[in-house]
Amino acid sequence: MKNIVIFPRKKSRDKFEELVGPHLEHLYRVAYRFCGTRDDAEDLVQDLIIKLYATRKELETVEQLRPWLARALYNLYVDNIRRYQRSPIMQVPPNEEHLLAEITDTANTPDQDHERRQKLQQLQRMFDQLSDEHRTILTLHDMEGYNLPELEKIMGIPVGTLKSRLHRARERLRDLVQKDGTF
Amino acid sequence: MTCKEIMGYLDDYLDGTLSGDQQVIFSQHLGTCKQCQEGLSKEQEFRQNLKDLPVFPLSPAFSQKVFMAAAQQEKRDFHRRSFITGFGSAIAASLALWLVTVAYFSSVPPTSVDVLPTVAISVQEVRKVKLVFDATHALHQAKVSIYLPESVELVGFPGQRVVSWQANLGQGKNLLSLPLRALQEQTGALEAHIEHDGKIKVMRLKFAVEKPGMSGYSKPQLPMV
Numbered sequence: 058m059k060n061i062v063i064f065p066r067k068k069s070r071d072k073f074e075e076l077v078g079p080h081l082e083h084l085y086r087v088a089y090r091f092c093g094t095r096d097d098a099e100d101l102v103q104d105l106i107i108k109l110y111a112t113r114k115e116l117e118t119v120e121q122l123r124p125w126l127a128r129a130l131y132n133l134y135v136d137n138i139r140r141y142q143r144s145p146i147m148q149v150p151p152n153e154e155h156l157l158a159e160i161t162d163t164a165n166t167p168d169q170d171h172e173r174r175q176k177l178q179q180l181q182r183m184f185d186q187l188s189d190e191h192r193t194i195l196t197l198h199d200m201e202g203y204n205l206p207e208l209e210k211i212m213g214i215p216v217g218t219l220k221s222r223l224h225r226a227r228e229r230l231r232d233l234v235q236k237d238g239t240f
Numbered sequence: 241m242t243c244k245e246i247m248g249y250l251d252d253y254l255d256g257t258l259s260g261d262q263q264v265i266f267s268q269h270l271g272t273c274k275q276c277q278e279g280l281s282k283e284q285e286f287r288q289n290l291k292d293l294p295v296f297p298l299s300p301a302f303s304q305k306v307f308m309a310a311a312q313q314e315k316r317d318f319h320r321r322s323f324i325t326g327f328g329s330a331i332a333a334s335l336a337l338w339l340v341t342v343a344y345f346s347s348v349p350p351t352s353v354d355v356l357p358t359v360a361i362s363v364q365e366v367r368k369v370k371l372v373f374d375a376t377h378a379l380h381q382a383k384v385s386i387y388l389p390e391s392v393e394l395v396g397f398p399g400q401r402v403v404s405w406q407a408n409l410g411q412g413k414n415l416l417s418l419p420l421r422a423l424q425e426q427t428g429a430l431e432a433h434i435e436h437d438g439k440i441k442v443m444r445l446k447f448a449v450e451k452p453g454m455s456g457y458s459k460p461q462l463p464m465v
């Protein structure tokens with residue numbers, strides 16, 4: 058009698074990980090550019106993954122997942138900004154209070170005396186001074202390489218508007234850099 | 241075309257959005273003009289630097305944690321999930337902050353003031369200050385106001401010295417997250433006011449804004465991921 062080997066069906070969580078996992082670092086990098094800190098970027102990505110997991114069946118039908126995910130991340134980022142502007146207070150769930158004890162100050166980082174690093178650090182300071190709108194367009198276009206038609210889909214904004222926004226964002230950054238005199 | 245006109249098309253050239261004819265004119269000019277060649281290479285270097293801005297690497301095992309969290313989260317009911325999604329990860333973040341827990345509205349005085357430790361921050365540095373309010377009972381539509389010194393601003397609210405919200409505070413601990421950017425070398429104090437039912441709770445946080453690099457904090461200087 059022949060042995061019949063039955064392979065277990067792939068768990069839906071595994072499938073989800075297979076789909077999204079390869080894009081996680083990219084999402085984090087974009088989130089980091091948006092938010093400016095690791096903690097906020099990880100929060101943003103985690104919130105996104107939790108939301109997507111609830112509708113993971115839909116993901117399997119998406120053809121170009123990376124820009125689709127970037128769009129979802131962007132929308133969540135914009136939602137978070139709006140939510141924060143409505144109210145910056147969040148209640149700590151009673152059974153999560155122990156997490157407060159885990160909060161630590163990780164601010165001190167040893168300086169590394171390297172000219173290029175210093176230049177980049179200065180540039181980062183200038184970049185951080187840009188508005189959310191300008192940081193977002195520079196992140197997605199100049200740093201992460203999305204073109205304007207892709208950004209039209211991601212951000213839901215016409216190409217013409219994006220082009221002038223990109224132009225203004227670069228002008229603003231160049232202006233800040235010039236005033237700073239680092240480059 | 242003049243050099244000024246050529247430089248006006250620099251972004252389009254680097255973005256690859258010039259038409260065929262424009263591309264030819266641009267390239268011909270570049271081939272003979274040293275000044276524009278320098279302008280181009282300067283702009284290329286600038287863009288490369290922008291791409292090279294470091295990204296702090298992901299926390300170890302972030303991907304495992306995040307997928308596990310997503311699966312666990314699904315098991316909770318919808319109300320709870322939407323609640324935690326906006327909060328759970330934020331609270332777990334290890335970020336520069338000052339955590340202060342105060343008992344709120346448990347005392348009789350209509351106004352009470354807590355003075356918190358002084359925060360040292362460098363000009364143009366962004367630091368997130370997190371304050372925790374411990375409410376003895378739920379407060380519906382409390383008014384939360386942040387009064388800022390001239391030396392700092394709340395990110396997302398440029399130029400505003402006072403920012404206010406109406407917020408519902410739940411019974412227990414409530415987290416107020418304030419990303420602050422230092423603007424000029426100067427000391428000053430930020431005040432967070434919570435008003436409800438004729439009573440005010442004030443938390444005063446002193447700021448000492450120093451020259452860049454003086455506060456011992458700098459952007460993470462780690463390799464790009």
